[in-house]
Amino acid sequence: MDKPPHTVVRRMPWPETQSHPVVTPFQPSVVYSSPSPDALDDQYEGRASGYTYAREGHPNADVLSRKIDQMEGAPTSGMIHGSGMASISAVFWALTKTGDHVLGGNQLYGRSLRMMAEELPRFGVETTLADPTDAEAFIAAIQDNTRLILLETVSNPTLRIADMKPIIAAARARGILVVVDNTFTTPAGMRPFDLGADIVVHSVTKLLAGHADVTLGYVAARDPEVRQQIYVTSVTMGLTPSPFDCWMAERGLYSFDLRFERAQENAAKLADHLAGLNSVLRVIYPGRADHPDAARAQELLGTNPGNMLSFELAGGRAAANAFTTACPDVAFAPTLGDIATTLSHPASSSHRALTPERRSALGISEGFFRVSVGVEPIEILIKEFTQGVAAASAL
Numbered sequence: 001m002d003k004p005p006h007t008v009v010r011r012m013p014w015p016e017t018q019s020h021p022v023v024t025p026f027q028p029s030v031v032y033s034s035p036s037p038d039a040l041d042d043q044y045e046g047r048a049s050g051y052t053y054a055r056e057g058h059p060n061a062d063v064l065s066r067k068i069d070q071m072e073g074a075p076t077s078g079m080i081h082g083s084g085m086a087s088i089s090a091v092f093w094a095l096t097k098t099g100d101h102v103l104g105g106n107q108l109y110g111r112s113l114r115m116m117a118e119e120l121p122r123f124g125v126e127t128t129l130a131d132p133t134d135a136e137a138f139i140a141a142i143q144d145n146t147r148l149i150l151l152e153t154v155s156n157p158t159l160r161i162a163d164m165k166p167i168i169a170a171a172r173a174r175g176i177l178v179v180v181d182n183t184f185t186t187p188a189g190m191r192p193f194d195l196g197a198d199i200v201v202h203s204v205t206k207l208l209a210g211h212a213d214v215t216l217g218y219v220a221a222r223d224p225e226v227r228q229q230i231y232v233t234s235v236t237m238g239l240t241p242s243p244f245d246c247w248m249a250e251r252g253l254y255s256f257d258l259r260f261e262r263a264q265e266n267a268a269k270l271a272d273h274l275a276g277l278n279s280v281l282r283v284i285y286p287g288r289a290d291h292p293d294a295a296r297a298q299e300l301l302g303t304n305p306g307n308m309l310s311f312e313l314a315g316g317r318a319a320a321n322a323f324t325t326a327c328p329d330v331a332f333a334p335t336l337g338d339i340a341t342t343l344s345h346p347a348s349s350s351h352r353a354l355t356p357e358r359r360s361a362l363g364i365s366e367g368f369f370r371v372s373v374g375v376e377p378i379e380i381l382i383k384e385f386t387q388g389v390a391a392a393s394a395l
Helices: 037-044 059-072 084-095 110-122 135-140 164-174 224-237 243-253 256-275 294-301 316-326 356-362 378-393
Strands: 079-081 101-105 126-130 146-152 177-181 199-203 217-221 280-284 308-313 342-344 368-372
Touching (some): 079 084, 079 224, 084 110, 084 146, 084 177, 084 199, 084 217, 084 224, 110 126, 126 135, 164 177, 256 280, 256 308, 256 378, 316 378
Parallel strands (some): 101 146
Antiparallel strands (some): 199 217, 280 308, 308 368, 342 368
16 A cells, blocks of 8 residues: 655644633744735735735734833834844834934933944934933924934933923924834833824833843834834845744733832832942932932833932942952843843943043943842842942942
8 A cells, every 4th residue: 555645844734723822822934825816915905914924024023012012002003123223223214314314312322322423424314412401402403404303211321311392392393203212211111102202112122021031122103104114114124023032022021010110119229228328429310309300200200210220439440340340140231121130331331432531421430330220139239239339449
């Protein structure tokens, strides 16, 4: 009797079932089959929903983006990219052209600053940086050809608070799109669309995913046409997110509220403790009354000043080295938003490309640290940071 043909190379249909998985399925498929050319036309022309090729979209990205859409109150569906900088890049490349001008805050994430200072000008896009805590001066930097404004509500790394409302109002009156990087603040702290922002971006890598094990970005736009421009550019440039990273980030979101509340509570207590230690020159936390923008922080962030704080040690680089050496269990890493506390030294990481004079003008010294506070018991954090400061002051 002849053996039947060997067919293991053929895909097996997914089992049909009356029940459904509680956990979101992970779907790594790059391609999706359609029953006919007409059916494929229906998908591409919007008469039917479905997937074709993962670069154009996939289920795990859509599930994740819908969750963040809800958090941000996004007017249109957002999209996920392979990193936070991929999302920012998609906005710039989709919405600017040679001869346009982009105005940004003078304290942005380091790679955003590099994008403004080096990458956009290579393509004939003019850029200017201005202080968003001074709305009058910032608005004065708007030009006739300004197309986009890029803001971070809470600046990186000195945690200054942008004067969002008058800047957004001035931009809207001139037809300029306002892009807000809401990574530091998160939707728990502020929802930029509620203030009139046109585009919101996130590094999902950070507090949203929350476990330092995925690299993703998110962007949503108010206007459907703007959203479509960003989408087309994203697909063309291949800014595709990993389905597995999307699946992991969605899992992380389930605990976001719990993580945010605990980390924020810890940050407030740690900030107060550091402020009372010798050799700590200053502590910057948006929830403290001595924050330089305390009134604006209260107005924009309310009772959710977040989990980020910064502080400055006397003694410069030597003190910084002593502090990190004395705190081996606090990860010294150029990131934020992990479930555990991480410590960043902007002068040697995110802002190392700036001259010492430029860093000094921004308030970033060799003794300056940014802290992403995690969910550890606060007693552990206070003990570790106290021994770190003691080691720095013993020099």
